[in-house]
Amino acid sequence: SGAIEAIWGLAQLYGFTPSQHSRFELTGSFFNPGPYSGFLVAILPIALHYTLTGHRIARILSGVVLVLLLLVLPATLSRGAWLAALTGCGIVLSNYFHLYNRLKALFQKHKLTISITTICIFFLVTGTLIGIYHLKKESADGRWLIWKVSSTLVTSHPITGVGFGHFAGAYGEAQAAYFAAEKRPAGEELVADAPETAFNEFVQITTEIGIIGLLLFLTIIIGAFKAARHSNSKAATGMVGSLAAFLVFACFSYPFNVLPLLVLFTLLLAQCTPMQPGSRWLSGIFYTFLFLPVYFLATGQQEREQAYKRWKSEQIYFNMQIFERTVDNYKKLYPLLKDQPAFLFEYGQCLSRTGQPETSNLILEEASQLSADPMIRNIMGKNYQTMKQYTQAESAFLKASRMVPNRLYPLYLLAQMYNESGQIDKAISTARLLLEKVPKVPSSATEEMKRDMQKLIKDHQHEHANPTYHGQL
Template identity: 35%
Template sequence: MYLSGKINKPAVIDLLIILFTGIILITYNYRKDMLPDGLAFSVQLCSGWFLFRILYTYFPSFPLYTCVGILLFGLVEAVWGLGQLYDFFPSKHRLFKTTGSFMNPGPYGGFIALLFPLALHYWFVFKHTKKWIGYLFLFVGAVCMMVFPATLSRAAWVAAVAGCLPVLLMDTPVVTRLRIFWRRHKRKSIITITIVSILLFGGVYGIYYLKKDSADGRMFMWKITALAISESPLKGTGPGGFSAAYAKAQIEYFKSDKATQAEKLVAGCPDYAFNEYLQIFLEQGLTGIILFLSLTCLIIKNGIKNRQIGAAGSFLALSVFALASYPYRLWEFPVVWIMLGTVCIVQSGYKTVEKQPYSWKKIIPSFLLIAILCSISITGIIKQKEFYQAEREWKKQRSMYKRKAYTAVIDGYAGLYPLLDHKRKFVFEYGRALNESGEKEKADSIFGRGLEISCDAMFYNVRGRNYYEMGEYDKAENCYIKSTLLLPERIYPYFLLTKLYADPANYQPDKMVRAANAVLQKEPKVHSMAIMEMRAEVRKILKEKGISHE
């Protein structure tokens, strides 16, 4: 145990947890303060790690209860998803039926995926000793399997297979049987391996082409994130710095004319890198990613060594899922990461553990540490409660924004801004309300904040329009051009440029024609009434200027 004072592997992992939290605190940009709630949550997670460690020290059976708790929560999620699938419960997303308590089927599928190794492991553990308990774990796995295909998450399928693999290898005699089969039937084994390899290759190919555009889009995100990392590989941007760094890197990439047409088509403005390791590298720098990868490897290694095969398999599944999604940006996954990680570095909880007597010399420091950790967590909860209450108040006031009662919106949003200036949608609404109310200078400041916390091209568009209305045409042009570089295939910024160049106070006919041609000739991803209206207005502008067009 880490309280014994000896240098051991769990103590090394504890030290790495402290160091990684320290890197987050050191790299954070306190002046811009782009992720205040996330910073508080990171400190809470560190406190939670050590609270679980102390709990497992004095109550050796608790790791088992932790795993059971995760499975029960997963069962609730699986039933919730089944209810959504059959229209008993409402979905959290307007385009997808099955999301559980999540806002998207992707993370939901990832959460269900990490339950399979736990359920499978405890089924193997109890099926011969306490069959009824074993069947309960089998039931949880079966319910999860019923809803799992509906998530359509390729990353979750890969994660589930990766997580269950160590369980099958460690909890069953499959390795021994395969060795015996190899010695007795080498020819059949080679044929079998060849067939399985072909099937696996076909499966990977099929998974890729199942949603090819989505896969291409993700690979493009990783490419741009890697380019952003190269700008500051040692220091990183700090927590919350992903969006601005990503936008800058994507603008520079398209500006260089190295991009293919396919890349232009799949380009977007993501909130996350869809690869946690790349995002950690970008935000926490080289030291941060080395610490995090070391933590991940040591936790899985200790889980296998300590015969916590289910927890290790689930932790592996989560780590694999993080390669192609954003689980650590949602509170559920980091909490499960802490729970599974602490389970992995203690001995198997389902075995009978002899109770060790503890002296007051060990108990008193432990209770003092618990008091400190609880104080830190409570302080974080109080701070997060402020953000939560501010968000609730914002949701109440949004009805005025939708009714375009901008004066009332400004009065309400001004008080919430200090707590919600890291929320992209809130900042956008506040800036737009200021713009519509004629407070252009203040709106410009708010839109500038939006560009610090988001890579959404609409912030360039609205800031450019704000400049245009202020008569600052050069600044407006710069914003619109950056928008076209960020998303080259979007038509709206070219429409704004056409209007800018057509203005009598800033008339530039050559530039106007080029922008107008882009509006008229670019093929939109989705045809809509808005596209038709923009094209009609552009034709009208060209006609008024006496310029013919095809």
């Protein structure tokens, strides 16, 4: 599978096969270069291990796979994958060449030389890490912000977490509170976004299911490493290297949210545990009982699968803005898809566009529990504005602007709401705040919003300068 993915990636690099993403030319069979690089790097230590220790045919085949992986992996530009590759391959090479014992013997004989060499290696590694950081500085800063804000969630829910699957919604609230608490550096505002994951599985596990969940997870990992260490299997070192590479990659990405990587992780854990002798009959009975609930769960998903298909067909009409037709069909799909934030957002918009703002806000409130997207709060604010509930609209727009402070649209809506409700001073101050902000991604839309705000300020200044004319109006 590693060889197939590597060849697939090479074909994409040379233009023989299309990418799975419009912004990236290298994705393999995945939707993004991130998970793709994670899959490759988890195979790399196994390929290296069999290249070093396998028999003739196995060694040749593994060597070919190793070369293919090394050709593709640098092109993914995934710094987390590069660090994971160094870790996993380092474990394999250290075990094969008995580096620990050799370095220990050398240190006893040449303490001064080894100490100087260690210091030089330390500075070299530090410089390399700094260079990797500056390769995609904004991305690294963005992830650091995510981890910092996530730590506030861990502090507020240390034992049980915010709930499995509720990271994004809780994160949106936490980031809004983070930026509302005090004035933050401009750099933090610029890299803020609405992530669906923590880009660190250990952080996400702790945030969602608390310290108890993290300890249980670490117990499984430590148990697998201990089992592999006491195993007599020749493949154990390769599996340990691959599992270590996977876990290092998991510190910088979201592999547990990608099914092929989750399956790979499970297989690596299983391979680290040696086979235990036992009765074939007992094993057969155990796997039969294990298979039954899986079978019933799988067959019970047919209705949900049909709901996804109907949703996809309805999205055509949603994108065409035929909301009257779509809203009734979305209502039928709601019981099956109410755990999907994208569906809830679309359903809420349909309700809003068909004159049902109150019902729309109930659905969008559910969506906000599962997503950090500030557009949910923007639509809720517009619904409140339609119902003339200006205080609630103000609260929704302010929260949206604080969730991702580099976006101009929430402030634009807020200024318009203030203007409509007669809060002119607030409208002008909000318009000026918008004009001061530098958008993360400049576009014609952001320029149009700034022009509208300049016009709003100019109109009110003109009215203030001509009170007689204003009275006639």
